[in-house]
Amino acid sequence: MMRALVLTGPGKAEVQQVPVPVAAAGQVVVDIDRAGVCGTDVELFTGEMSYLHSGVSSYPLRPGHEWSGTVTSVGPGVDPSWTGRRVTGDTMIGCGRCRRCVAGRHHVCPDRHELGIRDGLAGALAEKLAFPAAYLHALPDTVDAGTGALVEPAGNAQRCVEAAALATGERLLVLGTGTIGLLTAMLARARGIEVHLLAERPEFARSLGFGDTWTRGELPELPWDAVVDASNGPSLPGLAVSLVEPGRRVVYIGLSGTPSMIDTRDAVLKDVTAVGILGASAGLAPAIAAFASGAVDPRPLVAGTVGLDHAADILAGRRPAGSSPAPKILINPAAR
Structure with a gap:
């Protein structure tokens, strides 16, 4: 036994x-x-x-x-x-x-x-x-x-970064600073992407070197080339669509305990691509490689x-x- x-x-x-x-x-x-x-x-x-x-x-x-x-x-x-x-x-x-x-x-x-x-x-x-x-x-x-x-949560985060489809120097906003949100930020930063985070309590994320971590009231009005929603807040999926640049991508991996609302008029009129992420499968091998190389700790x-x-x-x-x-x-x- x-x-x-x-x-x-x-x-x-x-x-x-x-x-x-x-x-x-x-x-x-x-x-x-x-x-x-x-x-x-x-x-x-x-x-x-x-x-x-x-x-x-x-x-x-x-x-x-x-x-x-x-x-x-x-x-x-x-x-x-x-x-x-x-x-x-x-x-x-x-x-x-x-x-x-x-x-x-x-x-x-x-x-x-x-x-x-x-x-x-x-x-x-x-x-x-x-x-x-x-x-x-x-x-x-x-x-x-x-x-x-x-590795498993990092594989999910890896898939989020891939789905955001950003080039070096472009700007990513991550909603939520749980494990997957922070791993998404770490993996994106390792690619040379400019990372910002939205957090209720920003202190820990800032201690990891993410100086551009904001509360909702502090969030600057910047063009967000992609937004990853790694939160469990029912209002944040809609916020992601409203914030992202027209013609760019919103990635959803967080799940709220109650139904969340997205105004599809915002998504259509901004030509937004929304991507849902379920599971780490395709992200596991690159996540292991990022850890093994020291690119992400x-x-x-x-x-x-x-x-x-x-x-x-x-x-x-x-x-x-x-x-x-x-x-x-x-x-x-x-x-x-």
Whole structure:
């Protein structure tokens, strides 16, 4: 048996003894070194996550989709050279057969698993994880365990930067300074893009060198060549359309808890392109490369690391004593 975090109902989470996974055909078993807690995990914990209402997710549920670890065994049909390698993996696991998967869009496969989110594949907030080898990504030695657990949110951020379609020297406005918003800013800055951020509390972002971080009342009237909405504010999707330069792009990755409104007249009359981002899949490899090269150092985004026994407290919004104002808490399943 091994220890794993189990969500048993809205607002209920506990560490349970569960069977140690065995690598089935096409799978590996990974010893988890670090796992991140993100907003999706919190929504699954509170019961607010839309998947719980649509029926694709249900309790009991084992969460965790941001992770790094070491492969300890491989199943039939898997290259044995994976054994002993440090890895992370894609959250989106497609069926591999449908027209979307065949076209390279497995992240929107109608029958996909989402690790630790949708039913069917237990997550990484556990000592060990069974995971399909086809969706593994090797981590180089220059990417430590904590940084490896940030690859998944960085892959989402990478896709945001790509979707913004900006050239060096152009101006990006990022709405929201959570983990994905800040990683988007870091990756864009590494490309020579002029980055501005909108934040309710700008101090932490400014401490990372983003001097052009503004509250809503401070935001200057500048031409914004692209806007990324990485917030959960229901009014900000519409604000993004109103702020972006005509003929340019708005990228949506944040989700509000209530429906958000966009005036399509603004989008049409400004000839705005709106792009939605679901999942990190196509961004994982370039995110790893950015971390490995040192172009982006995400470690200041980690407020602290705690053991699995403290994961329920983190989901409930209780931050560990002595943690920094950074947005990300990591879990070390081996720690007590």
